[in-house]
Amino acid sequence: MADAPEYPRVAVNGREIAPATIAAETQHHPAATAHEARRAAAEALVIRQLLLDEADRLNIVANDLVDAEGRPLSEEEARIEALLACEVKTPRADEATARRYYQTHRARFRSPPMVEAEHILFAADPADAMAYGLATSDARGAIRHLQDRPETFAELARRHSACPSRDQGGKLGQITPGALVPEFEEVLCALEAWALHPVPVKTRFGLHVIRAGRRQEARDLPFEAVSRRIIEYLEEASWRRAMAQYVGLLAGHAELEGVSIAGASGSLVQ
Known part of the structure; x- marks a missing residue:
């Protein structure tokens, strides 16, 4: 069995964060490799310690705080929340700011195209x-058969289709981009409304007989429909930037071992 990898000591102002504590934290930081997960866990624990140290320095006391679901926070979590409420201030996004963002990023606020789909699946292993x-x-x-008698589509689907949609006469409902396997979706999106594709479509599931239904093209959503989402996004982004700068400032005044906190030097500290 290969030896466990050796990792550098992780410490904040000379106080080590135990390897076992870092190992336990990694479950909250899924990553492509164990090394990346451990690094993320170590950084999270260092940031937590920096915030607790600052709460100590400022004599922050917090009681009876709860999370977004109404569950009581631990004492340390409550003190961190109270510290951030006092020290990390961000402006509110107003309607004018939200409108400017909307106008600049119109492509982000479009309803996806949708097309109704019907199919009959003849299942077979390729x-x-x-x-x-x-x-x-x-x-x-x-x-x-359907080219001669298109009105029998639902009947054929109920008799022959291997897809659960047979119970709805082969109807799949309104389909948006990315909802189906690429081979099926490419054919469906190219069909005119109510058109039957003239040849079977091959996928890993078998052979599909495909007919398109009503089509709704992509359209711009009105500002009023997305204004609250934009405001929440802008305020969240502003808070994240302010939080990164604040942590960078704390890290810049601390002695860290084994981790590098973004913003601990350079423009954020300035």
Whole structure:
């Protein structure tokens, strides 16, 4: 068995944060590698200690604070919340600021295009040549039938489709980009309303007979519909910037080992 990797000592002003404490914290910081998760955990614990030290320096006391779900905060969490409420101030975003953001980023505030979809799935494993050939033949036969009698789509779906949508006559409802496998979606989005695709569409699930329904193109959402979301986003972004600067200032006045806190030197400290 390979030896456990050795990590540098992590400390704030000479006080070490125990490796076991860092290891326990990593569960809250999912990452691509164990090293990245540990680094994120160590940084989070260092920031927490910097904030608690500052709360001590300012004699911050907090009681009876709760989180967003109404659960009581621990004493340390409450003191950190009280410290940030006193020290990290950000301006409120007004309607004029929100309107400027809306006008500058109009593409972000569009409803996605939607198209209604109906399909009949003839299930077959692509690796099974015989089964796939039979499914292809059945799907082509269904298309020929529907070209002559389009009103029977729901009946054929209920009789033949391997998809649970058969109970709704093959109806998948309104589809937005990214909701379906790419092969299916590419064909569906290219169809005119109420058009039947003339050949079966192959996916990993089998062969699909696809018909498009009503289409609704993307459209701009009015400012009034998104103003609250914009204001909340701007205020959250402002708070995050202020928080990063505040932590950077605290880190710049502390002696840290084993971690590097963004903003601990350079423009944020200035």
